[in-house]
Each structure stands twice: as structure tokens, then as C-alpha cells.
Amino acid sequence: MIHESSFRDPSGFLFYEERKLLRQVNNCYQKDYDFLMGSLLYNKLIKAGLLIEHRELENHHGFNADCYKILEPELINFISYPYEWCFGQLQDAAITTLKIQTMALQHGMTLKDSSAYNIQFHKGKPILIDTLSFEIYKDGKPWAAYKQFCQHFLAPLALMSFTDIRMNQLLKIYMDGIPLDLTSQLLPFSTKMNFSLLMHLHLHSKSQKKYERKETASKNISISRANLHALIQSLLNTVTRLKMKGQKTEWGNYYSFNNYTDKSFAHKKEIISRFIDQIKPETIWDVGANTGEFTQIAGARGINCVAFDIDPLAVDSYYSDLKIQQIENILPLIMDLTNPSPSIGWNNNERLAFKQRPLPDAVLALALLHHLVISNNLSFHKIASFFKEITNHLIIEFVPKTDSQVRILLASRKDIFIHYNEESFENNFARFFNIKEKISILDSERIIYLMTKKVGS
Amino acid sequence: MINILNPIIANIFPGFMWSMLGYIDPGTGSIIIQALIAGVLGVSVAAKIYWHRILKFLKIGKTAKTNDPPESDSTES
Numbered sequence: 001m002i003h004e005s006s007f008r009d010p011s012g013f014l015f016y017e018e019r020k021l022l023r024q025v026n027n028c029y030q031k032d033y034d035f036l037m038g039s040l041l042y043n044k045l046i047k048a049g050l051l052i053e054h055r056e057l058e059n060h061h062g063f064n065a066d067c068y069k070i071l072e073p074e075l076i077n078f079i080s081y082p083y084e085w086c087f088g089q090l091q092d093a094a095i096t097t098l099k100i101q102t103m104a105l106q107h108g109m110t111l112k113d114s115s116a117y118n119i120q121f122h123k124g125k126p127i128l129i130d131t132l133s134f135e136i137y138k139d140g141k142p143w144a145a146y147k148q149f150c151q152h153f154l155a156p157l158a159l160m161s162f163t164d165i166r167m168n169q170l171l172k173i174y175m176d177g178i179p180l181d182l183t184s185q186l187l188p189f190s191t192k193m194n195f196s197l198l199m200h201l202h203l204h205s206k207s208q209k210k211y212e213r214k215e216t217a218s219k220n221i222s223i224s225r226a227n228l229h230a231l232i233q234s235l236l237n238t239v240t241r242l243k244m245k246g247q248k249t250e251w252g253n254y255y256s257f258n259n260y261t262d263k264s265f266a267h268k269k270e271i272i273s274r275f276i277d278q279i280k281p282e283t284i285w286d287v288g289a290n291t292g293e294f295t296q297i298a299g300a301r302g303i304n305c306v307a308f309d310i311d312p313l314a315v316d317s318y319y320s321d322l323k324i325q326q327i328e329n330i331l332p333l334i335m336d337l338t339n340p341s342p343s344i345g346w347n348n349n350e351r352l353a354f355k356q357r358p359l360p361d362a363v364l365a366l367a368l369l370h371h372l373v374i375s376n377n378l379s380f381h382k383i384a385s386f387f388k389e390i391t392n393h394l395i396i397e398f399v400p401k402t403d404s405q406v407r408i409l410l411a412s413r414k415d416i417f418i419h420y421n422e423e424s425f426e427n428n429f430a431r432f433f434n435i436k437e438k439i440s441i442l443d444s445e446r447i448i449y450l451m452t453k454k455v456g457s
Numbered sequence: 458m459i460n461i462l463n464p465i466i467a468n469i470f471p472g473f474m475w476s477m478l479g480y481i482d483p484g485t486g487s488i489i490i491q492a493l494i495a496g497v498l499g500v501s502v503a504a505k506i507y508w509h510r511i512l513k514f515l516k517i518g519k520t521a522k523t524n525d526p527p528e529s530d531s532t533e534s
Binding site: 011148203204207223230231234 | 483
């Protein structure tokens with residue numbers, strides 16, 4: 001079965017076979033593929049950790065008659081999308097794309113596309129997963145992927161930098177990057193004083209508008225290799241210098257303002273450690289992870305973790321920390337659990353919904369429940385049936401009404417949550433889970449539960 | 458501004474046909490602006506290089522490092 005998102009490039013495609021993901025290289029791509037593999041470029045990219053490695057399958061019959069070769073690429077642990085990335089992740093993905101293009105040009109090749117969906121996070125770093133993105137460079141030929149780069153990378157980064165940190169969510173609506181005319185309108189006037197942004201975004205947008213639906217002989221335009229290199233370096237400098245708009249978000253400084261004493265914090269960590277050691281999961285999702293204080297307990301045990309949080313600043317801060325510590329097994333992502341990533345694209349099938357990704361062995365849901373119930377009016381039953389669909393093992397924190405954080409949530413509204421109590425919580429979750437253990441955190445009124453999904457649930 | 462630049466674009470860049478092997482639409486407006494920007498940047502990079510060479514020749518100022526773009530293919534067998 002052909003992969004849902006792999007149908008646009010005639011050079012080849014990904015397909016599933018039994019439990020494997022393979023890539024067919026079509027006959028039309030033979031020359032470019034052989035050039036890539038025969039040059040030093042492939043090995044240099046692999047060594048620099050910029051391109052996903054693959055092996056050629058010798059005796060494979062091919063998916064169809066157009067087959068030149070079958071490749072088996074190294075797998076990515078967790079597929080994520082640019083609208084789920086924080087500023088730092090999108091910026092690093094952009095820099096990776098431009099570094100690859102620079103290296104490719106030095107070896108007589110060029111990228112024929114620069115989609116953000118060709119980049120995935122692998123062992124903590126962005127990596128190109130589409131081996132067939134390269135084509136032989138012909139002297140004088142402009143960069144066909146320039147428009148795509150500006151829409152997929154430069155536009156959202158500039159918007160997150162100068163307009164609002166949440167602007168990357170526009171990538172969910174615009175599958176081929178944010179349109180440049182919209183970007184130009186949304187950016188503040190001061191960005192027109194910046195030479196690079198003026199050229200690559202504002203004037204680029206005007207040029208697009210002027211020449212759309214017009215037959216113009218752009219095929220005669222040539223750009224020297226040296227000038228093309230200068231263009232790529234200009235994009236690289238522009239992207240690198242952008243800084244995330246530093247507004248304060250609701251949860252950015254969460255761990256400075258909460259009701260844990262040192263003793264209760266330490267005890268909570270101890271409980272989580274013990275519960276994780278009991279489950280021994282291979283993969284964990286931490287939902288509402290903030291800056292990963294508890295994700296790191298799983299991460300330190302070599303467990304592959306995905307840390308979700310609604311707050312883009314918290315995710316960016318966590319990503320920066322993980323980079324500094326060179327941690328490879330934790331991937332932080334932006335996700336609103338009350339409105340998680342939908343499946344989008346052609347036939348609503350190209351990019352997978354949150355629940356369609358490979359599900360984890362265990363989920364950590366700490367300091368989260370009261371937000372779901374009180375801020376979002378969700379019932380315990382709804383929350384329990386959500387968790388039972390995504391995991392077999394659940395470590396969840398119950399936060400009672402007497403807790404100071406809950407009192408803050410209820411401060412400006414009528415308390416309609418008459419069923420928000422420990423007994424109701426346990427009864428509703430017990431419909432789908434067996435409660436294995438519950439431990440009260442010292443110096444706190446909160447309780448941590450260890451639950452396992454019931455068979456047949 | 459694009460109107461003024463049209464004749465300049467047509468004359469600066471010598472035309473020759475290149476084939477599009479890629480599959481995505483590069484966008485006519487994007488190609489044109491790309492050529493313009495690359496041209497402007499290329500001129501400024503060249504100016505920087507020659508300015509440093511002139512200064513060096515006249516032994517004026519410090520000998521500065523330059524970031525030279527690649528001038529020829531690096532071919533490997």
C-alpha cells in the first residue's frame with residue numbers, strides 16, 4: 001500500500017510492505033539517484049547527520065514495473081509536523097534544509113523541493129527523510145524550491161518572530177506553507193526596513209501576484225552558481241538571526257508559581273519513578289509536560305518519550321534544554337489536548353491525526369486533569385475514555401478542589417463542578433482501567449494513580 | 458517597482474533554456490524575484506571581495522577574511 005503522503009514526486013514513493021516501510025526509486029530518477037550515491041555527497045550528508053540512511057534491497061521485485069531500485073530507510077520513532085514544532089525546532093529544520101542545499105550545490109546537486117514535511121526529528125535533531133529530493137544541478141538553473149522554502153520556513157518563522165508566537169498554527173490550514181501575500185499583510189511594517197525580509201517575503205509576494213496567471217518566459221532566466229550560493233547564504237543568515245517573539249504565556253513560568261514544596265516535588269518524582277519502573281514501557285507520552293521536569297525521569301531510563309504541551313514558549317524552552325544536554329530520546333511538541341492535530345491534506349489523509357501516530361506503552365498525565373475538567377468542561381468519563389484509546393498504562397495525578405491551582409481556576413466563575421471529587425474520579429476511570437496503586441504526595445493534597453487498561457476495554 | 462525592473466531583468470540575465478526536472482511549481486514570480494535578489498547579492502559579494510583586494514593592494518587597513526562563494530564545481534569521481 002502506498003504511503004498516504006507520498007504521491008506527488010514522480011521520482012519515487014514510499015510504500016508499506018508487511019511491517020516495513022520501503023521506498024521505490026522509479027526509472028526516471030535512475031540518473032540522479034546514481035549520481036547521488038556515486039558522489040561524496042551521500043556519505044557526507046549521512047556523516048553530518050543531515051540525511052536519513054537507507055539500504056538497498058537487492059532481490060526485491062519492486063512495487064510496480066517502473067521500479068529501478070527498492071530502498072529501506074531507517075525509521076523515525078515519531079512522525080511530527082511543522083505545526084507541532086516550536087520556534088526553535090522550525091528554525092533548526094530550516095537551517096538543516098539550507099545546509100543540505102549548500103552541501104548539495106558543492107557536489108553538483110540541488111534540492112528539487114524544500115518542504116518542511118521532508119524534515120523529521122531523529123535522535124533529537126532535524127533530518128531530511130526524502131532521499132529522492134536531490135537532482136543533478138545544471139549550471140544557471142534557479143532554485144525551484146525557493147518559493148516553497150519561503151512559504152514553509154521563512155514565512156512562519158518571521159511571523160512567529162514579529163507578529164505572534166502562535167502563527168505557526170497557520171501551517172495546519174495551509175498545507176504548502178503560509179501564502180506570502182498573507183504573510184506580508186500580517187507582518188508589521190518595520191519588517192520592510194529589513195533588507196532580507198523585504199526581498200524574500202514582501203517583494204517576493206508582490207512578484208508572485210504580478211506574474212500569477214500570466215505567461216511569462218521565466219524559463220529563460222538563469223542564475224550563476226555563485227549568485228545562487230549568495231542567495232542561499234542570505235536565507236541562512238536571515239533564518240539564523242530570527243528570534244522568537246518573547247511574549248509571556250500563561251504557563252511559561254509554571255514551575256516558579258505552583259504549590260509544590262521541595263519535599264512534595266521530590267516525593268512526586270519518587271512516585272513517578274517507581275511507577276515507571278513497574279510498567280517498564282518502551283515508549284511514553286507525557287501530556288501537559290511543560291518543561292519536562294517529569295519527562296526526564298522516563299528519558300533518563302532510555303525510554304523514547306514525546307512531551308506534549310499547549311504552551312509554545314514552554315516547548316521551546318524545553319527543546320533548547322534538550323539540545324544543550326544533547327538528549328536524543330525525548331521529542332517535545334506543541335499540542336492542545338482539547339483540540340489535537342487533525343488529519344489533513346488530500347482526502348484528509350496525508351498528515352496523520354494525533355491518535356493515528358504510533359501509540360505509546362504508557363502516558364503521564366500530571367497536573368492536567370483539573371485543566372481538562374474545570375477550564376474545558378470535560379467530564380471524568382470523557383477523559384477516561386480518551387486515555388483508554390491511546391494507552392494501556394496511565395500515570396495520572398488527581399488535583400482536588402482544595403488545591404490552590406484549582407482555586408485560581410474557579411476564582412472568576414461559578415463552581416458547577418459538583419462531581420469533581422476523588423470518588424467520582426475513581427469510579428469513572430474504573431470503567432476502563434484497573435487502579436493498581438494510588439499514593440498521596442507529601443505536603444500536598446494531590447494523589448498520583450497508577451492504572452492499567454482493563455482487558456476488552 | 459517590478460515594472461521598472463522588467464527591462465533590466467530581461468537584459469541582465471542571458472537567456473538559455475533549462476529543463477525543469479523538478480515536480481513542484483517553482484512559480485514564475487518566485488523565479489523572477491529570486492534572480493533579482495541573487496543578482497543584487499552577487500554584486501554586493503563581488504564588491505566586498507574587490508574592495509578588500511583594493512585595500513590590500515594599497516596596503517590600507519587590516520587584511521580581512523572574506524567569505525568567497527564557490528567559483529567552480531568540486532567534482533569527485
